[in-house]
Amino acid sequence: MSDDSCLVAKLSHYSHLSRSDRALLARLEENEEEHERGSEFLRHGDPVDHLYVVKAGWLYSYHDLPDGRRQITRIHHPGDVIGQADLPFRNVTGTTRACIDVCICPFPKTALDEVFATSPRLAALFYALSARDQVIYLDMLRAMGRMNARERMAHFLLDLLARLRVTNSMLTDTFRLPLTQSEIGDALGLTSVYVSKTLTAMEQIGDIKRVGVMIRIVEEARLAEACDFEDRYREMNTSWFPAETVDAV
Amino acid sequence: MSDDSCLVAKLSHYSHLSRSDRALLARLEENEEEHERGSEFLRHGDPVDHLYVVKAGWLYSYHDLPDGRRQITRIHHPGDVIGQADLPFRNVTGTTRACIDVCICPFPKTALDEVFATSPRLAALFYALSARDQVIYLDMLRAMGRMNARERMAHFLLDLLARLRVTNSMLTDTFRLPLTQSEIGDALGLTSVYVSKTLTAMEQIGDIKRVGVMIRIVEEARLAEACDFEDRYREMNTSWFPAETVDAV
DNA sequence: CGCGCTATTGATGCGTCTCAAAATGAGTGG
């Protein structure tokens, strides 16, 4: 029950976790795997039998079309659980790829039945996170459907910043973005060429600044207004959760 | 515990429900409200305190931008639960509007704590449905990001067809589409003008046929191939659910 | 019968794509 669990860290940001809940979660991170940059350890069509807790590194999931067009649907950071959305299906719907060398903890999906059977509160938390993710996707949908390239880019960058801040409150306005412009394009429904032009334009205006793989969000408030950004990560309302099981800390 | 509950009908399509589970669900539909076509009973910013089971009618939820651009993010049919995605937030993130006269059943979000506390299996089912919805949104995201107008339209129509078939297995290839072209545009990230042009083109090719508000999917297979459509509604894998509580039918 | 909303059609404009070439940068081996 060591405290170096990313999952426990991320979840307890939203709700108090009892000792037994922590133990339950720790079991999900018992095993580790390393994968190097570029590897795809979960592919479209694979059977759904494991979920993965990200321990270190960045990854992304994408959904492609038969002709090669692809859409990156989610960036995964340490503490995220990969694969939850595919649980109700027999086969994995997307492909997951490591942006950089990563360490992930696989656990069998059947481990979830114990969570649901023994910890109503943890079950509610998983459910709430799933609901939260839905809203994230709705935000993205609105961005893809109704925003132009610059607004989408602003939304994308602010979303990353907000997520990184959950686990790293030190973070101010600069972070490492280990994605190629082609990947950013696949996330935003743009071409790599237009991503380059958009970033250059944003930099000239002074909204952002780039140095190598580092990116600095200079005019955060202005960008947030341009894309009507809302931080969905900072807090969650858990008032409707079932009462905590009696099990003092 | 009458069998006319849309919610029970829809959920038991995916998993066997015990008698107590049915009773729990029936309680969620105790109260009814009627709203007429065009009314918006849930608005962006309202406090999140109730969820709604759709009993009759069609509705849609949309997310808008300050300048009026809007994205319709979900069409709701009988048996759907509205508002789950907003549970972790203090305020509702989108606005919901009735396409036609509707009957909905509000229930307090706190009713969910009883579901989680007393029926692990039902809790898992809610969680699975939430995961399923995530995949729906990922499909939509891929469509919005990487498909052209005709492909998006095909995806939209096939999605509606698949959903209607869950509760109405009689349905073959024709259904009533109570949306204006402007609303369809807002759902697909297009203008109403281009929706008109796209539908006309699809009709001329022979892929669809329109008569008033009725639409017929003529070349279903061809459309499905064009947009790489997968039916996410037909079945769900529930093998990882916790065991059923002993409570004979 | 006429009013208002919705759908259609056509002309024009703009944002992003496509294609192609050059520039930059990171990693590798000599």
Next chain:
DNA sequence: CCACTCATTTTGAGACGCATCAATAGCGCG
């Protein structure tokens, strides 16, 4: 420490899909 390679980014010219604007036609409804 430099030369080379390969991936990535930048830049520019031209094309295309969808938006915009505007006018007309159709239709449900009082």
